[in-house]
Amino acid sequence: MLDLAVLSKTVISTLLFVLIGIVVFAVAFMLIVKVTPFSIRKEIEEDQNTALAIVIGSVILGLAWIISAAIHG
Template identity: 75%
Template sequence: MPDVQNLIKAVIGTLVFVAVGLLVFLLAFVLITKLTPFSIRKEIEEDQNTALAIVIGSVILGLAWIISAAIHG
């Protein structure tokens, strides 16, 4: 039974970190959209602004690395 308890603790810990990570991503995206004076969706989808898409992707990757480093310890 100790293995099952360890598994349950690991799953709960993973779910908590997933929730925190998604919350940080959501907060960062909302912050980016509020700080920019233009519509990010319009720029990327309609105007085909590749540079902006690369910047947004870089922000997402940077956040992912920071969150994974915090989880990994």
């Protein structure tokens, strides 16, 4: 049988780590948007800059992997 105390502790710690990961990811992404000298949204949506979209996607994946590794230990 599952122990409810262990299960609730695990769920709470998981939710806490998810929240921390999302906050760190959001701050890092906002920093990237502020540092770039041009509008990322305009370049990708209006100018159809595929290369920039690939670079930003790679940065997002890299951030996600780093945050995941830091949380996982």
